[in-house]
Amino acid sequence: MTDLSSLFADEVVTNAYTRFVSVPGLDGQIALVTLDNGFDHTKPNSFGPAGLTAFGAALDEAFAANPAAVAVTGKPFIFAAGADLKGVPAVTEHAQGVELGKLGHDVFRKLRESSIPTFAFVNGLALGGGLEVGLHAHYRTVADNVPALGLPETMLGLVPGWGGTQLLPNIIGPEHAVTLILENPLNNGRTIRATQAKKLGYADEVFGSADFLEQSLAWAAKVINGEIAPVRPEIDRGSGWDAAVARAKALVDGKTRGFAPAALRAIELLELARGTDISDSASLDKGFAAEDEALADLLLTDELRAGLYSFDLVNKRAKRPAGAPDKSLARKITGVGIVGAGLMAGQLALLFVRQLKVPVILTDIDQERIDKGVGYVHTEIDKLQRKGRLSPDASNRLKALVTGSLDKAAFAKTDFVIEAVFENMDVKKNVFAELEQHVSPETILATNTSSLSITEMAADLQHPERVVGFHFFNPVAVLPLLEVIKGVKTDDATLATAFATAKSLKKSAVLCGDKPGFVFNRLVTRTLGEVMTSVDEGTPFDVADNAVGALGMPMSPFTLLALVGPAIALHTGETLQAAYPDRFVSSPGLEALVAAKKPGVWSYEGGTQVVDPEVAALWPQGDNPSTADEVLDRTRRAFAEEIRIMLDEGVVAAPEDIDLCLILGGGFAFWNGGITPYLDRTGASDAVNGQRFLAPGVASVS
Numbered sequence: 001m002t003d004l005s006s007l008f009a010d011e012v013v014t015n016a017y018t019r020f021v022s023v024p025g026l027d028g029q030i031a032l033v034t035l036d037n038g039f040d041h042t043k044p045n046s047f048g049p050a051g052l053t054a055f056g057a058a059l060d061e062a063f064a065a066n067p068a069a070v071a072v073t074g075k076p077f078i079f080a081a082g083a084d085l086k087g088v089p090a091v092t093e094h095a096q097g098v099e100l101g102k103l104g105h106d107v108f109r110k111l112r113e114s115s116i117p118t119f120a121f122v123n124g125l126a127l128g129g130g131l132e133v134g135l136h137a138h139y140r141t142v143a144d145n146v147p148a149l150g151l152p153e154t155m156l157g158l159v160p161g162w163g164g165t166q167l168l169p170n171i172i173g174p175e176h177a178v179t180l181i182l183e184n185p186l187n188n189g190r191t192i193r194a195t196q197a198k199k200l201g202y203a204d205e206v207f208g209s210a211d212f213l214e215q216s217l218a219w220a221a222k223v224i225n226g227e228i229a230p231v232r233p234e235i236d237r238g239s240g241w242d243a244a245v246a247r248a249k250a251l252v253d254g255k256t257r258g259f260a261p262a263a264l265r266a267i268e269l270l271e272l273a274r275g276t277d278i279s280d281s282a283s284l285d286k287g288f289a290a291e292d293e294a295l296a297d298l299l300l301t302d303e304l305r306a307g308l309y310s311f312d313l314v315n316k317r318a319k320r321p322a323g324a325p326d327k328s329l330a331r332k333i334t335g336v337g338i339v340g341a342g343l344m345a346g347q348l349a350l351l352f353v354r355q356l357k358v359p360v361i362l363t364d365i366d367q368e369r370i371d372k373g374v375g376y377v378h379t380e381i382d383k384l385q386r387k388g389r390l391s392p393d394a395s396n397r398l399k400a401l402v403t404g405s406l407d408k409a410a411f412a413k414t415d416f417v418i419e420a421v422f423e424n425m426d427v428k429k430n431v432f433a434e435l436e437q438h439v440s441p442e443t444i445l446a447t448n449t450s451s452l453s454i455t456e457m458a459a460d461l462q463h464p465e466r467v468v469g470f471h472f473f474n475p476v477a478v479l480p481l482l483e484v485i486k487g488v489k490t491d492d493a494t495l496a497t498a499f500a501t502a503k504s505l506k507k508s509a510v511l512c513g514d515k516p517g518f519v520f521n522r523l524v525t526r527t528l529g530e531v532m533t534s535v536d537e538g539t540p541f542d543v544a545d546n547a548v549g550a551l552g553m554p555m556s557p558f559t560l561l562a563l564v565g566p567a568i569a570l571h572t573g574e575t576l577q578a579a580y581p582d583r584f585v586s587s588p589g590l591e592a593l594v595a596a597k598k599p600g601v602w603s604y605e606g607g608t609q610v611v612d613p614e615v616a617a618l619w620p621q622g623d624n625p626s627t628a629d630e631v632l633d634r635t636r637r638a639f640a641e642e643i644r645i646m647l648d649e650g651v652v653a654a655p656e657d658i659d660l661c662l663i664l665g666g667g668f669a670f671w672n673g674g675i676t677p678y679l680d681r682t683g684a685s686d687a688v689n690g691q692r693f694l695a696p697g698v699a700s701v702s
Contacts, residue, residue: 004049004087004096004099004100004103005049005050007049007087007090007091007096008048008049008050008084008086008087008090009087010086010087011048011049011050011051011084011086011087012037012039012043012046012048012084013037013048013050013051013054014035014036014037014045014046014047014048014051014054014055014080015035015036015037015038015051015054015058016033016034016035016036016054016055016057016058016059017033017034017036017058018031018032018033018034018058018061018062019031019032019034020032020065020067021217023217023218023220023221024218024221025221025222025225026068026221026224026225027068028067028068029067029068030067030068030069030070030071030119030217030220030221031061031062031063031065031067031069031070031071032071032072032073032217033055033058033059033062033070033071033072033073034072034073034074034075035055035072035073035074035075035079035080036074036075037051037075040076041075041076041077041078041124044078044080044081044125045074045075045078045079045080045081045130046080046081046082046083046084046085046129047080047082047083047084047104047129048083048084048086048087049087049100049103051084052103052104052107053103053107055107056106056107056110059107059110059111060110063110063114063116066116067116068116068117068221068224069116069117069118069119069220069224070111070114070116070117070118070119071118071119071120071121071137071216071217071220072111072118072119072120072121072133072137073120073121073122073123073213073216074122074123074124074126074130075124076123076124077123077124077125078123078124078125079120079122079123079124079125079126079130079133079134079146080126080127080129080130080133081125081126081127081128081130082127082128082129082130082131082132082152082153083104083128083129083162085156085308085311088299088304088308089305089308089697091299091300092300092701094296094297094300095296096296096299097292097295097296097297097298097299097300098292098293098295098296100295100296100299101161101162101288101291101292101295101296102288102292104129104132104161104162104163105162105163105288105291105292108129108132108133108136108162108163109136109163109284109288110136111133111136111137111138112136112137112138112163112167112278112284113281114138117138117139117220117223117224118136118137118138118139119137119138119139119140119141119216119220119223120133120134120136120137120139120140120141121141121212121213121216121217122134122140122141122142122143122146122149122203123143123146123209123212123213124143124146124147125146125147125148125149126146126148126149127148127149127150127151127152127191128150128151128152128153128160128164129162131149131150131151131160131164131202132151132160132162132163132164132167134202135163135164135167135168135171135202136163136167139204139220139223139230140202140203140204141203141204141205141206141207141212141215141216141219141220142194142197142198142202142203142205142206142207143194143206143207143208143209143212144194144195144206144207144208144209144212145194145209146193146194146197147191147193148191148192148193149191149192149193149194149197149202150180150184150185150189150190150191150192151164151168151180151181151184151185152185152189152191153181153185153262153266154181154182154185154186154260154262154263154266155185155186155188155189155307155670156185156262156304156307156308156310156311156670157260157261157262157298157301157303157304157305157306157307157308157670157671158262158295158298158299158304158307159181159262159265159266159269159291159294159295159298160181160266160291161291161292161294161295162291163288163291164181164291165177165181165266165269165270165272165273165287165291166269166272166273166276166278166284166287166288166290166291167278168180168181169235169241169244169270169273169274170235170273170276170278171201171202171232171278172200172201172202172233173201173233173235173236173240173244174235174236174240174241174244174245174270174273174274175240175243175244175247176200176201177244177270177273178244178245178247178248178251178270179200180192180200180202181266181270182248182251182252182263182266182267183251186251186252186255186256186263187255188667194206201232201233204230205219205230207219237274241274244270245267245270245271248266248267248270249267252264252267255554256669256671257546257549257550258549259549259550259552259669259671260303260669260671261297261298261301261303261671262298262303262304262307262671265294265297265298268290268294269287269290269291269294272287272290273287300701301701302677302681302699302700302701303671303672304671305673305677305698305699305700305701306670306671306672306673306677306678306699306700307670307671307673308699309659309673309677309698309699310659310663310670310671310673310674311670313656313659313660313663313673313674314508314660314663314664317656317657317660318480318508318510318660318664319508321484321499321508321509321510321511322510322511322652322653322654322656322657323511323653324495324496324499324509324511325492325493325495325496325499326492326496327496327499327500328496329492329493329496329497330493330496330497330499330500330501331415331442331444331493331496331497332415333356333358333415333416333497333501333504334358334359334413334415335358335359335360335361335413335414335415335416336349336352336353336356336358336359336360336361336414336415336416336417336418337360337361337362337363337408337410337411337414337416337417337418337435337439338352338360338361338362338363338417338418338419338420339363339364339408339417339418339419339420339421339431339435340362340363340364340373340419340420340421341362341363341364341369341370341372341373341374341404342364342369342373342420343376344420344448344472344474344476345362345364345373345420346362346373346376346377346380347472347474347475347476347477348418348420348448348472348476349362349373349374349377349402350376350377350380350381350476350477351476351477351505352505353377353398353401353402354381354398355504355505355506356501356504356505357397357398357401358401359401359402359403359413359414360377360401360402360403361403361404361405361410361411361414362374362402362403362404362405363404363405363406363407363408363410363411364404364406366406367404367406370404370405370406371404373404374402374403374404377399377402378399378402381395381398381399382395408434408435408437408438409438411435411438411439411443412438412439412440414439414443415442415443415444416443416444416446416497416501417435417439417443417444417445417446418446418447418448418470419431419432419445419446419447419448420448423449423450423451423452423568423571425452425453425456425457428447428449428452428457429456429457429460432445432447432457432458432461432467433460433461436461436462436463441462441463441466442466443466444466444468444494444497444498444501445458445461445466445467445468446467446468446469446470446498447467447468447469447470448470448471448472449469449471450471450517450518450521450572451516451517451518451521451522451572451575451576452516452575453487453514453516454467454468454469454485454486454487454490454514455487455488455489455514457487458487458489458490464487464489464490465489465490465491465494466490466491466494467487467489467490467494468484468485468486468487468490468494468495468498469483469484469485469486469487469512469514469518470482470483470484470485470498470501470502471483471484471485471518472507473520473665473666479664479665479666479667480506480507480508480664481507481508481510481520481660481661481664481665481666482502482505482507482508482509482510483509483510483512483518483519483520483661483665484498484499484502484509484510484511484512485512485513485514485518486511486512486513486514487514488514495511499511508660508664510652510657510660510661510664511652511653511657512651512652513649513650513651513652515579515646515649515651516575516576516578516579516580517572517575517576518651519646519651519652519657519658519661519662519665520661520662520665520666521572522576522642522646522651523639523642523643523646523658523662523675524560524666525569525572525573525576525584526576526583526584526638526639526642527548527551527553527557527635527638527639528557528560528561528569528573529573529584529585529587529638530631530634530635530638531544531545531547531548531557531558531631531635532544532557532587532589532590533585533587534625534626534630534631534634535587535589535619535621536587536588536589536619536620536621536622537621537622537624537625537626538621538622538623538624538625539625539626539631540625541558541601541611541616542611543625543626543627543628543631544557544558544626544631545557545558545559545601546628547628547629547631547632547635548631548632548635550632550678551632551635551636551639551668551672551675551678552668552669552671552672552674552675552678553666553667553668553669554666554667554668554669558600558601558602559600559602561590561600561601562599562600562601562602565599566590566593566594566598566599566600567594569590570590570591570594573586573587573590574586583638583641583642588619588620589619589620589621592618592619592620593615593618593619596614596615596618598612598614598615598618600612600615601615601619633684636679636682636684637684637687637688639675639679639684640679640684640685640687640688640689641688641689643655643658643675643676643679643693644688644689644693646658655676655693655694658674658675658676659673659674659675659676659677660674661674662674662675673699676693676694676699677693677694677698677699677700679693680692680693680694680699680700681700
């Protein structure tokens with residue numbers, strides 16, 4: 001037998017403590033097992049080998065006392081965050097993975113196979129193995145303030161391997177199981193809250209957090225006494241299951257294009273679960289053994305290592321941005337100005353007022369545009385109220401904070417002004433020059449430019465030191481990345497304020513050097529350029545568009561082009577071409593597309609994606625087509641070359657920041673680690689640069 005404890009030598013052990021609780025009206029006591037690693041909520045409970053062993057021992061102690069019921073709960077605000085991931089890279093043998101899976105199954109199934117009623121009182125965050133503990137219990141309650149419940153495994157490169165794939169579809173139905181096992185994790189790790197858990201069937205009841213444990217115990221007593229019998233859905237093992245599996249396959253194909261092994265394995269396990277009888281130990285043995293094998297296989301993949309690397313970037317590096325000045329230098333923001341009142345400006349205003357709760361003033365060239373911009377924000381706030389995310393009082397307070405003015409003198413009392421006007425250097429310079437006449441010398445002047453020079457924009461100002469790039473990604477409410485760009489004269493107080501503001505806005509900021517396109521747009525423009533050039537040379541549109549799925553982009557290049565807008569893509573490309581004419585070339589096809597005012601390449605006939613005939617006619621193509629493999633190779637090489645140049649230029653501090661920008665700014669795949677681990681393992685880094693971006697073993701098996 002493998003010594004798993006040696007692989008998880010750094011495990012922060014989650015202990016389990018058993019106490020016996022008397023409940024009014026119940027004959028006998030409830031054994032309450034509490035999971036607690038000894039730290040506060042900032043270090044969640046997790047399950048490594050020692051923690052699983054401790055949990056199993058506590059359950060044995062509880063059952064041995066023959067109580068009226070056994071219940072599991074967590075420390076304040078935390079139920080359990082799943083497996084301890086720190087030891088996973090040390091798993092290098094298939095047998096080790098099987099044993100780790102079996103250990104979790106053996107402990108958790110004590111709850112399911114008990115003749116004594118078992119309960120999970122989910123009092124806080126429950127992810128992965130934490131959620132699976134609840135699935136093994138006979139009954140589940142959830143506190144109404146639980147911030148997140150979910151199964152993020154397929155996003156990381158694993159499957160829910162401690163019962164999730166077999167129990168969940170047989171408890172809440174296969175359709176809802178697809179949502180939790182595949183759809184949510186593949187949508188940037190989306191989680192659910194208590195009300196959704198009740199709606200989907202995971203939670204039998206939801207109780208208020210103030211007296212959650214007391215209410216859960218009282219409810220459990222009624223269940224034990226037969227006064228309450230939770231209703232469970234009838235599971236459709238026929239056409240309903242077929243439809244769920246079909247949705248899962250379409251979802252995985254659309255999101256991963258078949259390049260994520262964990263998602264494909266999860267579908268196999270969901271299909272197997274159709275025949276799993278969760279009330280029969282022998283049937284569970286078969287299903288759980290399949291989970292053990294899947295877990296063991298996936299633990300040895302590069303995709304899992306890359307997923308863990310991504311997880312570490314998003315949860316650690318993003319919270320401690322490289323190069324950010326001391327936060328003590330940051331100035332307090334008590335008022336915000338926004339120049340522009342279009343869609344992007346409206347999104348920014350909504351974000352600032354919701355998160356900072358300070359006055360926000362919009363301005364534009366005429367009153368009609370201002371009224372439309374303010375009206376947009378008010379309408380969005382009303383929508384949030386109707387959805388129950390804001391109280392009527394909170395809604396009214398926020399709307400009162402958002403106003404508009406034709407006169408930029410209204411910005412006199414603001415501390416932070418951001419422009420969201422047309423992407424033209426002269427326009428932006430004029431805006432800042434006018435603003436300097438009305439705001440204090442300490443007011444931050446931020447630009448939402450996606451590619452223009454911060455240094456040039458600030459060059460003619462009296463106080464260029466307070467100008468900073470503050471580049472959001474669209475849609476603002478969804479994408480967490482914020483590129484903070486330092487101009488040559490931007491001072492530390494301005495930068496510190498920018499980073500502090502980003503944190504208050506709940507955005508992840510990455511410090512970028514003042515080079516055209518910064519990080520995300522520069523790399524994506526280079527990639528799009530390679531794909532479009534291949535079409536210019538004669539490659540069929542569908543071949544070029546489908547060739548780069550392995551890169552882990554959230555959508556195909558021409559789909560992205562339509563989303564961004566051909567005119568914006570052309571403008572960004574021209575900016576980069578002017579700076580780097582040897583690597584960024586103009587696409588005659590894109591120029592023709594913009595001249596014809598076409599929104600994109602694709603049209604749809606009967607739900608089928610086809611090239612718009614007008615686009616095919618206007619896009620000039622040569623007679624030197626590439627194969628799909630050749631298109632993929634040239635895009636990989638372009639990525640590798642451009643990233644190395646960016647690192648040499650000091651655009652960011654390290655390759656990890658490149659990956660963080662791609663993951664958070666554009667949803668690049670966790671299982672590729674953004675992009676540099678993928679370039680390393682495919683050999684593109686060595687082929688182009690003569691070296692890897694990351695050390696061997698980082699985000700890869702070798």
